[in-house]
């Protein structure tokens with residue numbers, strides 16, 4: 001009885017099937033509900049009919065039951081009035097008293113799926129309640145354990161739960177935001193302090209990095225954002241949002257933020273200052289480039305420094321004559337830059353890719369002139385141990401610069417004239433005529449015209465050389481150039497002596513401007529170089545120079561630096577100066593402690609001037625007793 005009731009009232013649909021008779025022997029009430037048939041209908045339906053949508057499945061399953069006595073399938077389908085339904089069937093096979101019966105327990109798969117889903121939702125719901133309890137515990141513990149730390153922290157700190165509701169706020173956060181902890185507790189922090197961007201546009205919560213931490217479980221750091229204070233003022237902040245995990249769940253986040261208004265203002269000021277520095281730097285660079293260009297273009301033609309009218313005139317002449325192949329005669333006192341002019345002409349001429357060969361005619365012993373100019377063959381004279389080309393050959397295709405051309409011995413001047421006219425010559429000791437293509441530039445500090453008159457220089461050669469004359473002006477006649485030249489030589493000497501930053505005060509520059517500079521630019525260069533070497537402090541002094549000037553003034557009656565001197569005066573002054581120098585150096589002309597060094601001129605130049613003024617240096621040598 002009890003078992004009948006149990007069968008009938010069972011919560012699972014039950015069918016008893018005779019597989020061989022293809023009959024449903026009996027069914028319980030739940031089976032009627034499931035199959036939507038009454039008992040009679042069920043019993044009058046054959047199993048093969050009932051499970052007809054998947055008859056092969058029924059046959060396989062039956063076979064399995066007959067063999068293994070137990071089985072489970074979720075493949076069987078039944079035909080109900082509302083259509084097909086899939087079943088989960090667990091079944092047993094019984095062979096009692098020679099009768100084989102199959103006991104089917106049926107579950108509707110669709111219903112089962114729904115039940116499982118509901119159960120999972122309930123489980124989730126239950127676990128959610130447990131979870132929430134744990135969340136509040138975490139925050140309570142956090143708050144308890146870290147209360148001291150939070151109170152002491154200078155940075156604002158607040159906690160939010162997974163819904164964004166504030167769980168705690170430290171005093172610094174209260175101070176920065178202007179809200180009390182009570183005003184914020186339980187309120188949605190985003191809508192309280194993070195609702196808008198700086199431009200006032202709405203800050204969507206799902207774009208908020210603090211809430212992003214809930215989604216990806218990662219720490220989010222934001223360096224430039226705004227929170228809104230209670231008074232409605234935006235506060236520049238940087239913050240870190242750190243998710244809080246509990247048993248693998250993100251239960252909220254802790255946000256540590258800092259008011260960076262001051263920092264931002266400082267940064268802004270710094271950037272403005274940097275921008276100003278950048279502007280000034282660019283401006284300086286431009287100015288520098290401009291000045292550099294100026295120096296290069298206007299005052300530094302081929303290293304010729306100066307802006308005086310005299311120099312400009314010389315530069316014009318250089319530009320004019322350089323592209324031609326004309327012979328140039330540069331005249332002027334020693335140290336005025338004659339060689340520099342010659343080099344400039346060569347450099348801008350079409351011959352600049354070939355050499356400029358310089359010959360100092362004052363330095364060649366008389367008997368070697370011919371060989372120096374034209375070369376010699378081996379054995380041509382004593383000491384000619386090998387064939388040697390002369391300067392004309394070396395300069396072939398380029399420029400030959402004959403410095404101190406007035407010193408060429410008279411008997412050689414004819415040979416020189418021939419080369420200039422015919423561009424051909426013979427080496428000493430050789431009859432073969434050689435052809436050359438040489439441009440001639442000559443320089444002299446002597447008055448060639450006078451030499452011609454005195455019969456010391458061939459007139460025809462003079463005319464040949466003087467095709468294009470350039471006068472190199474003494475420094476005292478272009479004092480405007482002194483500051484620029486001084487600056488140029490100061491820089492050069494400072495670099496060479498490795499003494500950067502030396503200066504020449506204006507008062508000292510005045511001394512330089514008023515000195516007569518008998519040694520011209522070379523003397524200026526030497527004087528500056530000497531003072532740079534001797535300098536103790538940062539400022540250069542030229543007291544010795546002033547002494548020299550007064551020494552001149554004492555000896556030349558009635559002159560002062562601004563007075564105009566005649567050529568004769570100057571020659572006299574130059575001669576006296578030479579005498580004084582030779583006296584001071586006890587007649588020593590060259591080398592260390594010699595008069596050439598003292599005067600800042602080349603020993604060869606001094607030698608030629610001594611010759612010119614007919615001075616005998618030996619008279620200054622100490623007398624031996």
Ligand SMILES: Nc1ncnc2c1ncn2[C@@H]1O[C@H](COP(=O)(O)OP(=O)(O)OP(=O)(O)O)[C@@H](O)[C@H]1O
Nearest residue numbers: 303304305333334335336337338339340521522605
């Ligand atoms: N205008 C100038 N700008 C810069 N440096 C110059 C200028 N003129 C001359 N100098 C320098 O002065 C020194 C003497 O110049 P340079 O040798 O050309 O003179 P010079 O007239 O040929 O002398 P010398 O007749 O004694 O041979 C050199 O170091 C040269 O670079």
